[in-house]
Amino acid sequence: MIALRDVTLWPTGAARPVLYRANAIFGDRQRIGILAPAASGKTTIARLLCGIERPASGSVLSTGRVSWPLGHAGMLHPELTAADNLHHLARTIGEDPAHYIAFCQSFAALDRPLSARMKSFSPAERARLAYAASLAIRCDTYIADETITVGDAETRAKSEALLRGRLDHAGLIFLSRNARQLDAWCDHILLLTDGMLRPCPSAKVAQAACDLAAERRQNRKDPAHV
Amino acid sequence: MSDAAPLFAVTYAGRADRIAALMLRERQSRFAASAIGYVWAFLTPVTWIALVVIVFHLLNRFPPIHVGPEIFVATGILPYLVFRQTITSMSRSVVSARHMLFLRPVSMNEIMLASALLDFINMAVAAIVIFGAITFLFDAPMPATPAGVALAMVLAWCLGTGFGRLAAVLVLVSDSFSRSIPILLRPLFWLSGIFYTAGELSGALQTALWFSPTFHIVELLRESYFNGYASPISNIWYPLGIAGGLWLLSIPVERVITARTASRYRI
Numbered sequence: 376m377i378a379l380r381d382v383t384l385w386p387t388g389a390a391r392p393v394l395y396r397a398n399a400i401f402g403d404r405q406r407i408g409i410l411a412p413a414a415s416g417k418t419t420i421a422r423l424l425c426g427i428e429r430p431a432s433g434s435v436l437s438t439g440r441v442s443w444p445l446g447h448a449g450m451l452h453p454e455l456t457a458a459d460n461l462h463h464l465a466r467t468i469g470e471d472p473a474h475y476i477a478f479c480q481s482f483a484a485l486d487r488p489l490s491a492r493m494k495s496f497s498p499a500e501r502a503r504l505a506y507a508a509s510l511a512i513r514c515d516t517y518i519a520d521e522t523i524t525v526g527d528a529e530t531r532a533k534s535e536a537l538l539r540g541r542l543d544h545a546g547l548i549f550l551s552r553n554a555r556q557l558d559a560w561c562d563h564i565l566l567l568t569d570g571m572l573r574p575c576p577s578a579k580v581a582q583a584a585c586d587l588a589a590e591r592r593q594n595r596k597d598p599a600h601v
Numbered sequence: 602m603s604d605a606a607p608l609f610a611v612t613y614a615g616r617a618d619r620i621a622a623l624m625l626r627e628r629q630s631r632f633a634a635s636a637i638g639y640v641w642a643f644l645t646p647v648t649w650i651a652l653v654v655i656v657f658h659l660l661n662r663f664p665p666i667h668v669g670p671e672i673f674v675a676t677g678i679l680p681y682l683v684f685r686q687t688i689t690s691m692s693r694s695v696v697s698a699r700h701m702l703f704l705r706p707v708s709m710n711e712i713m714l715a716s717a718l719l720d721f722i723n724m725a726v727a728a729i730v731i732f733g734a735i736t737f738l739f740d741a742p743m744p745a746t747p748a749g750v751a752l753a754m755v756l757a758w759c760l761g762t763g764f765g766r767l768a769a770v771l772v773l774v775s776d777s778f779s780r781s782i783p784i785l786l787r788p789l790f791w792l793s794g795i796f797y798t799a800g801e802l803s804g805a806l807q808t809a810l811w812f813s814p815t816f817h818i819v820e821l822l823r824e825s826y827f828n829g830y831a832s833p834i835s836n837i838w839y840p841l842g843i844a845g846g847l848w849l850l851s852i853p854v855e856r857v858i859t860a861r862t863a864s865r866y867r868i
Contacts, residue, residue, distance in 0.1 A: 426705045429859055441705065449700030452626070454633035459626075466622035467704045469614030 377401040377424055377441065377516060377548070379572075382433035384416070384423055393419045395570030396433065401516065403439075406547040408561030410554060410581040412589065415567055417550040418444075421520035424548055439515025445538070446522040448505035453494035457485070457504060460493055464508055475511050482507035482537065503530060510537055517541065519549040523560060554578035619707055623715035626701070627694060631719075642723050645686075646731060649678050653795065665798045666827050672741035675731055676826050677795030680757035680818050683727075685786060687720045687761025688768050692782065695769045709855070713769055717762045728754055742827070749825025756840050757818045763844035767851035774858055794819040799834040807833065814840035 379399045385392040393416030401407050401424075411417045421444050422428040423435060443450075451460045458476060465475035480489055483503040487496060496504070506525045510517075517538070524534035549560055557564060557578035565572040566581040568588055575581035614622065632638045650671065657663075657670040664673035694716035701707050728750075735741045744750045772779040793815035799807055810816050817840050820832035 425703060427702050443703035443705075447700075447703060450703060452630050452633070452697075455626075455629055459629055463622055463626040463629075464704065466625070467614060467619050467701065467707060469618065 376403050376439065376546075377435065377437040380434050380436070382423070382430040382435060383570075384419060384428065385431045386416075386419060389416075392431075392570045394423075394430070394572070397570065397572050399565065399572045401546060401548050403515065404542075404544070404546050405563060406542065406561045407549070407563045407565060408557035408578060409548065409550045409565045409567055409572065410552065410557055410575070410578055410585060411550055411567035412552055412585055417552075417567075418520055420567070421518055421550055424516075424518050437516070440512070442509055442512070442514040442517045444518050444520040444522070445509045446502060446506040446525055447509060447520075448501055451493050451501065451505060451508075454492060456490050456492055457487075457496065458489035461489070461504075461508060468512060470512055475508075478511045479504060479507040482510075482533070499526060502526065506534060510541060513541070514545055516546045516548060519547065519551070519560075521551050521553075523549060523551070523556060554582035557581075616711070619704075620711055620715045620718065623698065623701065623707070623712060624719045627690075627698065627716055627719050630697065631690070643727050643730065646679055646682050646727055649682065650675050650731070653678060657796075662796075665801050666823070666830055668827060669735075669739050669741050671735045671739045672732075672826075673823075674795065675735055676823050677793065677819050679728055679731060680754055680822055681790065681793045681795060681815055683720070683724045683754060683757040684761040684764075684815055684818070685789075686723070687717055687758055688765040688782065688786070690716045690720050691762070691765030691769045692772045692779065695773060709770075709859075713766055717758075717765065720761070721758055724754055724758055744826045745828040746825040750822055752837075753818055753822035753825060756821065756837065756844075757815070759844040760814055760818065760840050763847035763851075767847045767854065770851050770855040770858055789813065789815050792816060794834075798823070798830075799832045810834065814843045 378401070379394070379397055381396045381398060382394050383392055383396055384394040409417070409420070411420075419428060423430065424437075425441055425443055426435070426437065450464060451457075455463075461476045461479050462472045464470075465472040476489065483500065483506075485496065485500050485504065487500070493501065502525045506522075524531045524538065526534065547560065549557060551557055555578070561578070564575045564578045564581050566575050566584055568585065573584075575584065628639065632641050635641060637644075653674045654670050657674065662670075664670055666673060691713050694712055695709060698712045698716075701712060702709065732744070732750075736743060768778075768782055772782075792810055792813040794810075794813075799810070799816070799820055802810060811834055816834055817836050820835040821837060824830055824832055824835055
């Protein structure tokens with residue numbers, strides 16, 4: 376469970392806050408989608424939910440293990456081998472390295488051996504490995520920042536099956552600007568607008584509200600457009 | 602896939618395990634792009650010592666203490682490099698390992714600590730190997746008080762850690778500061794007594810250089826290494842106070858930076 380209480384999130388230099396006195400509760404095993412337009416601060420909110428970003432005011436309470444954003448590959452050092460990278464991840468989070476590496480290798484189905492340096496892998500292989508690494512651990516809440524599955528059609532089906540299996544026992548917070556994907560994955564939808572998280576009956580409705588808000592902003596900027 | 606995939610029990614690494622894992626990652630990644638890898642950690646001080654000894658020979662200069670130039674220079678270079686290397690490593694690690702913060706509860710503090718502890722181990726190994734090799738190859742004296750030598754090396758590391766922590770958090774905010782660290786620290790190379798001792802300096806110069814914390818450390822090390830050598834600039838508390846002061850100063854600075862999300866690096 377993750378709870379936001381009166382959270383204001385205002386990155387230095389930003390013209391307006393990403394969140395302004397926002398309140399929300401992401402309950403256990405709930406699948407909550409946050410529809411947010413481009414450049415509205417999705418990644419900043421994902422970092423807040425992961426516990427990396429701190430709010431300017433308000434508080435974030437979380438219980439249980441929260442994943443890092445699905446498929447995030449920043450931890451994979453390009454100069455280290457894939458095996459070393461996975462070994463360090465496993466040890467840092469307290470998993471058994473042998474099982475962790477075996478799981479990732481099985482899912483990612485890499486063309487190169489794990490003894491190859493990370494920088495020698497193709498972007499697609501790197502994405503598969505990073506995705507496997509984020510789902511190889513059992514979490515209470517998974518965070519997805521735009522990326523929910525990876526790869527070609529076959530890998531996407533495999534990713535989806537794996538994630539759905541994990542979500543039998545865990546919650547999901549999915550930040551995206553893709554209403555169709557949010558509807559496919561989430562039971563509850565929130566719309567990020569004006570720094571607030573507003574509940575919406577469906578992602579379709581949220582998308583309509585989002586489009587309307589964008590149109591009004593455009594009209595305010597350019598009255599001749601009306 | 603989901604049926605066959607093994608599900609692991611939720612486990613968390615303890616703080617010591619996390620720091621050990623971060624140290625291992627740091628050790629492998631620090632020189633990963635180089636063919637000779639970690640040998641660089643020991644090649645750097647050896648090269649510096651060799652260069653300064655060659656300059657001593659070219660200038661026909663003899664150490665003011667009755668010992669060979671190799672061990673005299675080594676007692677100056679090693680603590681200085683430990684101090685300098687710890688600052689560099691900590692400043693780089695907060696940038697290069699910042700994505701490890703996603704592996705909660707890993708913190709910036711743990712990343713910096715892992716980097717500093719790795720330098721502590723490197724320092725101990727380098728000191729034993731280099732002092733040992735000079736003793737063996739150049740018939741240099743053994744340390745008169747090994748515990749005092751170890752204490753001085755630890756002091757150099759503490760000073761590097763204090764300065765390094767402050768530098769690391771400021772590097773996250775300012776590129777100008779990041780680039781100016783080597784320039785700011787360059788004078789200390791000349792002000793640390795690597796080439797001379799405090800006894801050789803005039804009264805005014807001695808008074809001025811008293812404020813160089815690394816000079817105290819080098820002289821403390823030489824007092825413990827060379828039997829009968831005593832220096833007027835060898836206060837243990839001065840460098841320790843500066844190390845502690847810088848460390849404490851870095852804590853509110855880090856809080857301000859974190860609260861304002863002022864880091865220029867996107868995680």
